[in-house]
Amino acid sequence: MSKTSAGRFFEDYSVGQVIDHAVPRTVSGGERALHHALYPARHALHSSDVFAQACGLPASPIDDLMAFHLVFGKTVPDISLNAVANLGYVEGRWHRPVWPGDTLRARSTVIGLKQNSNGKTGVVWVRSEGVNQHGQIVLDYVRWVMVRKRDADAPAPDTVVPELRGALDALDLVLPEGLDFTRYDFTLAGEPHRLRDYTVGEVIDHVDGVTVEEAEHMLATRLWQNTAKVHFDLTVRPEGRLIYGGHVISMARALSFNGLANAQMIVGLNGGAHANPCLAGDTIRAWSEVLDVAECDAPGVGAIRLRLVATKGGEPSTLRGEDGRYLPHVLLDLDYWALMPL
Amino acid sequence: MSKTSAGRFFEDYSVGQVIDHAVPRTVSGGERALHHALYPARHALHSSDVFAQACGLPASPIDDLMAFHLVFGKTVPDISLNAVANLGYVEGRWHRPVWPGDTLRARSTVIGLKQNSNGKTGVVWVRSEGVNQHGQIVLDYVRWVMVRKRDADAPAPDTVVPELRGALDALDLVLPEGLDFTRYDFTLAGEPHRLRDYTVGEVIDHVDGVTVEEAEHMLATRLWQNTAKVHFDLTVRPEGRLIYGGHVISMARALSFNGLANAQMIVGLNGGAHANPCLAGDTIRAWSEVLDVAECDAPGVGAIRLRLVATKGGEPSTLRGEDGRYLPHVLLDLDYWALMPL
Amino acid sequence: MSKTSAGRFFEDYSVGQVIDHAVPRTVSGGERALHHALYPARHALHSSDVFAQACGLPASPIDDLMAFHLVFGKTVPDISLNAVANLGYVEGRWHRPVWPGDTLRARSTVIGLKQNSNGKTGVVWVRSEGVNQHGQIVLDYVRWVMVRKRDADAPAPDTVVPELRGALDALDLVLPEGLDFTRYDFTLAGEPHRLRDYTVGEVIDHVDGVTVEEAEHMLATRLWQNTAKVHFDLTVRPEGRLIYGGHVISMARALSFNGLANAQMIVGLNGGAHANPCLAGDTIRAWSEVLDVAECDAPGVGAIRLRLVATKGGEPSTLRGEDGRYLPHVLLDLDYWALMPL
Known part of the structure; x- marks a missing residue:
């Protein structure tokens, strides 16, 4: 038996299924420094602890998109390894900042499935969440992707298209x-x-x-x-x-x-x-x-x-x-x- | 007199000699973040403090190979600047994890010498150690390299080939x-x-x-x-x-x-x-x-x-x-x- | 009205003017690690907390030139966005080390102005300072640049050439x-x-x-x-x-x-x-x-x-x-x- 994962195919998903994604990650000032090296990032609240504190926060949080990417990256092996296409994302919300020292993990819930008429692929909708070491949700979003079937003869699931x-x-x-911008x-x-x-x-x-x-x-x-x-x-x-x-x-x-x-x-x-x-x-x-x-x-x-x-x-x-x-x-x-x- | 070092040549080594290598280094979350940026590194114990703690460790240690590279890098100016070839390494052991905040230095002991029959080069065996700020060995390994002689007429040392x-x-x-993997x-x-x-x-x-x-x-x-x-x-x-x-x-x-x-x-x-x-x-x-x-x-x-x-x-x-x-x-x-x- | 800044032109400067530069920045071990990745930097005092402590400092400071670049970078949008040429810098002094955790901001004072004879450009002299979260100057330097005029018909300012x-x-x-090098x-x-x-x-x-x-x-x-x-x-x-x-x-x-x-x-x-x-x-x-x-x-x-x-x-x-x-x-x-x- 192969020890490496071929990833999930369309028939491996079912509505209501919860997938806990692997590889939790602790972030530090190192990730922030790399963010500044990789992008011409200058928003002051994500650059300076003192500026963030003047805005009512305890310190400067990790860039919001970096938090998104960290969560998204964890979902890739389970959601999009066999994806033919990323179809979109929607309803993304940041629930609380990510601070240096936080550890993030991610989980996704399958909220929709629709086999395509060609019988070879289907659309999977998931709601993915990033969770910190306190079990608090830091962000969530809905994403849908077109995924290959492993076996074209596998039966089509009941179609569930989520309301978005x-x-x-x-x-x-x-x-x-x-957060307080009165002394901004x-x-x-x-x-x-x-x-x-x-x-x-x-x-x-x-x-x-x-x-x-x-x-x-x-x-x-x-x-x-x-x-x-x-x-x-x-x-x-x-x-x-x-x-x-x-x-x-x-x-x-x-x-x-x-x-x-x-x-x-x-x-x-x-x-x-x-x-x-x-x-x-x-x-x-x-x-x-x-x-x-x-x-x-x-x-x-x-x-x-x-x-x-x-x-x-x-x-x-x-x-x-x-x-x-x-x-x-x-x-x-x-x-x-x-x-x-x- | 030149201020820059030309490095050691074969005749500069003697069995039993201890070389303290320069440039101690304090590591932080910055080195860990760079490790994740440079390699597709996903082993959970080196990625998440929470995961490492569930395995009985106080926090997530610095990647083991990164600790090795940090020690190895320090030995280069003293051991392999005039090396013709890296012949091998063996008996490498990690003695304790390296944590963010630790300061590493390195030293090597010459454990073997053998001049080659051409009289122009010789093989040097060293045991190199990485040491933390508490004086504890974090890793050691044996390496042997072929090094040029500065002067082909310099006498050959007694041959000592270590048992490895x-x-x-x-x-x-x-x-x-x-370390405890029972709740892994x-x-x-x-x-x-x-x-x-x-x-x-x-x-x-x-x-x-x-x-x-x-x-x-x-x-x-x-x-x-x-x-x-x-x-x-x-x-x-x-x-x-x-x-x-x-x-x-x-x-x-x-x-x-x-x-x-x-x-x-x-x-x-x-x-x-x-x-x-x-x-x-x-x-x-x-x-x-x-x-x-x-x-x-x-x-x-x-x-x-x-x-x-x-x-x-x-x-x-x-x-x-x-x-x-x-x-x-x-x-x-x-x-x-x-x-x-x- | 455009929301993006076209930068200052020669006629926007006046002697004695103080410009507070944007985007304060908190540094950490992340910036230090990147400095080591970007340059073959090996000076021990900037590499090891233990070495720095043996030299009388509380920890290893951020590389001095990195502190300079951080301050310099903040001045670019206000000083040299419309510069035709960087003419020089002088009288740079480091007043105190920058430590991981410090937040730097920058300000410049215009200390000289001289319109060029072509009427299209002029030379601006500024003294720029980097300031930490305690309001202490960490470094300062004088820089002069040749800057374009927005309007060639704008009147020339009185010429003030600083004594440098x-x-x-x-x-x-x-x-x-x-600082103490007696146990170096x-x-x-x-x-x-x-x-x-x-x-x-x-x-x-x-x-x-x-x-x-x-x-x-x-x-x-x-x-x-x-x-x-x-x-x-x-x-x-x-x-x-x-x-x-x-x-x-x-x-x-x-x-x-x-x-x-x-x-x-x-x-x-x-x-x-x-x-x-x-x-x-x-x-x-x-x-x-x-x-x-x-x-x-x-x-x-x-x-x-x-x-x-x-x-x-x-x-x-x-x-x-x-x-x-x-x-x-x-x-x-x-x-x-x-x-x-x-």
Whole structure:
């Protein structure tokens, strides 16, 4: 019997099944330093303990997307090893910050199944959660993927398609305990713009670009213990290793500092599409569109809903062609909520 | 007089000589994070404080091979700066874990000398030790190298060839204080296989591959303060920088998670050969063969002796040609003991 | 109104103006580990807590140049975003060590202005300071840059050219509190040479070379939150990303261990020129010239003034051509003070 796992196939999932993912992880200042080395990350609340303390937190938490990637990476061997396609994610919420010294593990619950008409693949919906050493949920999100069947003759499961929301309401967002932006220092944060300075529909070009190197995206993807082979093994993709979509998200988010320096903490993920593959040598740029703004139930704190688009060149605000499909230069189209001083 | 050291030559060594190596090093969570960024490392005991505590340890120790590389790196300026060839290592033992906050230094004792018949080089055997801030040995190993003479007319020393064992016995292994695998969580560790599921002679193909980049192996080799110029300076090796053999060891060990997720801690090194040079662009793969299994004197703890082979392609289980020499695709042939739940 | 900053132009500066720079930063063992991964850094006092404690310090401080880069990086968006040229720095002093856990911020005071005769650019002199969480200055330096005018018709300011010293006197250097080299361990430090072994005029070739990769210099430059686009975006510099000058400084300083292992702490920066651009693929080498030596007011501590030259090949001691200009192989010409056992 082989000791190595071939991963789960479509017929291995059942609705209600709970999968505890392997390899818990303790994070430290080392992970934070690497985050700063890998991305042009400058949001002050994730850079400085003193700044975070002035915002009511005990210390500077680990970057929110890094927490997401750490949880996501743990799910890969159980959820997407035999995935034909990542179809989307939605209803992502950050429930509490991750601090240096915390240990994260992850589990997923299967919430939907639908065999495709070709009988060879099916769609699996899971709700994945990251849990800290106190058993507290730090974040959760729904993801759905198309997975191969091991045996095309295996019977189709009953179809269960979960009801999913298009986007979280601002009222659904969970605010970090103690967060208070009433003494927020805009000078140290880097920009003067508060929530009321942004208008729905406003588009912000984040100006800078980063040309991506192979070594960088592999360091990042391994840091999150995501070992999907397409990211590392050039013999399986001689045309270029496929860059983990999360690397593009974090790069675009870091670039968005320039114009959104005060969008400090990500608390909601409404959806996202990796529109086209990203390869080493691509120069990633980003722009954002303000989708919504709201007040929150914490002193001085507001929420801004943003579309974050990453491109590898081309006109900044053209996303789709006449056929409705993403144009080839679009890498990412993400919809998220962040917290910002009112 | 030149301020820079030309390193030791064969006639500078004498049996019984003790060399204290320079540059002690304090490790932290930063080194651990880099280890995770540089290798697809997922062994739970080195990833999670909580998991390590459930195994009876106070916290998650620094990766065992990283401790080895840190000690090895310190010996390079004194032992192998003028080495023509690394001939081997043997009798490596880990005596106690290295924790974040520990400071390591290294010393070597010359235990053998034999001038070669050409009169231009000789073989030097040393036993090297890593020592922590409490003066405790954390690991030791024997290594032998062929070193140039400065002056071919220098007299040959008396030949002393140390008696070395082919492999450590399981009884010789030192177990970390407190280690207890009776509450071991196989789900969090990632695989269900315990020691009794492995049979001597069993071969495990670790499936995944990683195509290596220049920036990565240089980051790793510098992290261990190993500054041998062949790893860094393309002008001395225009055909490609030679990748430090330890980088190949750590990469192969990390890849071996897939099939050996429960071989948690390395405690013995029986021998190893760097069969062929590894260069950037090579895709490293690995397979293991079970050489021996044994019970240990700690609750629920067993030991597994493994041959770990790294290749850059080719048939997984062919090691040598008809002439008995390693085939060109073989990078590493390592023999070690690891601890695993019974 | 655009939310992104176009940076300051020449007419935006006035003498006496104080600019508080954004993005404070808490450092940890993570930054130290990355420093060791990025450079062949082996100075014992920055590597080992135990060694640093034997020198009278509470722990091993963050590398002095890393502290400099962290402060410098914060000034970039306010000082040099529209710089045509970095003209120089001088009067740099380290006032106290930076420890893991410290939070650094930066501020600059404009101390000089001079419009160029073409009316399109001007020179701005600033004194920049790094400040820790206790409000203590950790380092300061003067830098001057040539900056574009936004509007060529804007009136010229009164010319103020600050009086700057060519080099700091040894008496001006600030010694870290408690520093004591009377129990200095030369074996652990790696070389036997004390201050009295060096003579003014002595030249030391540091022997080793490092061929630089794109991923490495980008990791380093981001780590210091320096986001100048010429370092990252290949579309704005198709001929090759320009490597941040600070990367060359830190690489050359680390290489200088070989011959200057006991020049432990940098406490003064007298001046520096980035003679020619450095690109990925260049092999950096270094040599030093002893410019001065002095005793200091701390037990066993002396100061050595060094010229540190980085090259990308060529004859080690030829700096300038017959026209007085730096030869094309010269990358860096730096003048600094370091502390060394007497």
